[in-house]
Each structure stands twice: as C-alpha cells, then as structure tokens.
Amino acid sequence: EDQVTQSPEALRLQEGESSSLNCSYTVSGLRGLFWYRQDPGKGPEFLFTLYSAGEEKEKERLKATLTKKESFLHITAPKPEDSATYLCAVQAGSSNTGKLIFGQGTTLQVKP
Amino acid sequence: DAGVIQSPRHEVTEMGQEVTLRCKPISGHDYLFWYRQTMMRGLELLIYFNNNVPIDDSGMPEDRFSAKMPNASFSTLKIQPSEPRDSAVYFCASTPSLTYWANVLTFGAGSRLTVL
Numbered sequence: 001e002d003q004v005t006q007s008p009e010a011l012r013l014q015e016g017e018s019s020s021l022n023c024s025y026t027v028s029g030l031r032g033l034f035w036y037r038q039d040p041g042k043g044p045e046f047l048f049t050l051y052s053a054g055e056e057k058e059k060e061r062l063k064a065t066l067t068k069k070e071s072f073l074h075i076t077a078p079k080p081e082d083s084a085t086y087l088c089a090v091q092a093g094s095s096n097t098g099k100l101i102f103g104q105g106t107t108l109q110v111k112p
Numbered sequence: 113d114a115g116v117i118q119s120p121r122h123e124v125t126e127m128g129q130e131v132t133l134r135c136k137p138i139s140g141h142d143y144l145f146w147y148r149q150t151m152m153r154g155l156e157l158l159i160y161f162n163n164n165v166p167i168d169d170s171g172m173p174e175d176r177f178s179a180k181m182p183n184a185s186f187s188t189l190k191i192q193p194s195e196p197r198d199s200a201v202y203f204c205a206s207t208p209s210l211t212y213w214a215n216v217l218t219f220g221a222g223s224r225l226t227v228l
Contacts, residue, residue, distance in 0.1 A: 032215060043116075043203050043219030044155070087155065091215060098143055098210050099168060100217065102155040 002027040002092050006103035013078055013110050021073040021106045023088030033071050034100065035064050036087040044087055047073075078110045116220035118204050124226045130192040133223045135204030136185055145205040145217065146179055146189050155203070161187065194227045201225070 003026045013019055025033065032051050036044035048057040050066040057064050061082065063074040073086055085107045089100040117136040125131055137144045145160040159169040164181045172179070176195070181187040191198055201224045205217040 034216075041221075043205070043222050044217075046216050046218070049216065089155075097168070098145060098160040098162075098207075098215075099157050099171075104154045 002090070002101050004088055004090055004101050004103040006086075006088050006106050008106060009104065010107045011109070013075075013108065015079055015110055015112050016077045018074070018076045018078070020075070021086055021108070023071040023073070023103055024069060025071070025088075025090050026069075027090050027092035027101070029092050030090060031093065031097075032091045033066055034089045034091070035071070035073055036089065038085045038087055038105070047086075075108070078108070080110045080112050083108055083110045116204055116206055116218055118202075118220035118223050120223055121221065122224045122226075124228065125194055126228050127195055128193045129227075130190065131194045131198075131225060131227075133189040133202050133204075133225070135187045135189070135220060137187070137204070137206035138218055139185070141206035141208050141218070142184075143207045143210060144181060144187050145207075146187070147203040147205060147219075149201045149203060149222070150199075158189070158202075191225075194225075196227045199225055199227050 005024045007022045032049050034049050035047040037047055038044045048064040053068045055066050061076050065072045085105045087105045088103040119134045142163050146158040147155050149155045158171045159179045161181045179189045201222045203219050203222045205219040207217050
C-alpha cells in the first residue's frame with residue numbers, strides 16, 4: 001500500500017535556527033513528490049515538485065531534496081512568517097493519475 | 113484570477129440534514145478534485161473530475177456522499193444524510209493537467225463542516 005510519513009509532527013525553532021523536515025514514502029512507481037505549505041484556516045499552497053532522486057529545488061529560505069526513499073525540506077535561517085504546516089504528497093502509479101497521497105504534515109513554529 | 117472559490121466557508125448543521133458544498137475551479141483547469149481533511153486522517157482524496165466527468169470516486173466514503181460537475185465552472189459535493197463523523201474541512205482543488213510536470217493543485221480556502 002502506498003504510504004507517506006512525515007516527521008517530526010511538530011517542530012519549534014528560534015528565528016535563525018536552521019532545521020530539516022522529513023518525508024518518507026513507500027510507493028509503487030513514483031511520478032512526483034510535492035511539498036505544500038498550509039496556513040491556519042487556508043488551503044494548501046504549492047511549494048515544490050521533485051521528480052527524480054538527486055533533484056533539488058530552492059525558494060527563498062526553503063530547499064527540497066529527493067532520494068529514492070525520502071525527501072527533505074531544509075529551512076535555512078527561518079523567520080516567524082515561515083510558521084505553518086508543511087505537507088508532503090506523492091503521485092504514484094504506472095499512468096497519469098490525479099490522486100495525491102498526503103502525509104500528515106509537520107507543523108512548524110518559528111519564534112522571534 | 114480569483115483562484116478556486118468554495119462556499120460556504122463554514123457550515124454547522126444537525127445530524128440527518130442534507131449538506132451541499134460548492135466549488136468554482138480556476139477557468140481553464142480541466143481537472144477538479146474534492147479532498148477532505150481531518151486531524152486523524154489528514155488530507156484524503158474523495159473524487160476527481162476531468163472535463164466534468166468523474167474519473168475516480170474510490171475515496172467517497174459511502175453512498176451518503178455524492179458529487180456532481182454539471183459544467184466546467186461549478187461542482188457540488190452533497191452529503192445526505194449528514195453524520196457527526198462527517199465533520200471535517202472539505203477542500204476543492206483544480207489543475208490544468210495531470211502531466212507530471214504540470215500537475216500542481218491549486219486549493220480553495222475550504223469549507224469547514226460541523227455536524228452536531
């Protein structure tokens with residue numbers, strides 16, 4: 001069964017304290033791995049898509065990496081406005097499918 | 113573009129009542145998705161449409177749930193009768209394509225449903 005597990009469930013950082021969020025996946029035929037950010041009371045907002053092991057993408061203080069079994073979202077020198085829940089999702093299968101399997105998310109709190 | 117628009121934003125109803133949630137996707141997006149988010153199960157896909165046709169409804173929990181897309185700019189998710197365990201945030205999302213390099217979902221703000 002396809003599965004996505006995120007860790008930790010919650011993370012508290014001081015402003016400027018860098019860290020990483022983990023997304024482990026077990027799927028048959030990974031077609032893409034997605035990172036979304038979700039603020040309270042809002043829908044998830046797209047951050048990155050990764051397609052193959054070794055790929056990396058960056059956006060401001062965020063950097064996403066992918067291996068054959070997991071993805072990391074590295075946060076460098078975070079600011080309070082980076083506080084949110086970060087969701088990882090995978091698209092898997094042998095053909096185009098609209099189904100994304102989401103992890104439970106990591107809730108990040110950055111204190112000033 | 114105004115993004116994906118959902119209504120109502122909040123709905124409180126009593127067990128047994130019919131609930132209808134509405135969604136307007138982004139113009140030009142051929143795919144529309146309904147997701148449900150709970151603390152216990154996270155985000156789960158309920159159903160998705162391509163060009164107004166349901167493609168995969170395997171996530172619809174039971175016959176009490178139904179979804180329609182009468183045209184490219186409107187979809188409904190109906191629960192009849194509603195039960196307390198249906199309490200969740202329901203999200204609608206759309207995307208122009210499932211091709212892997214273009215499969216980016218844009219989510220609406222969600223409809224928070226509370227069934228008493």
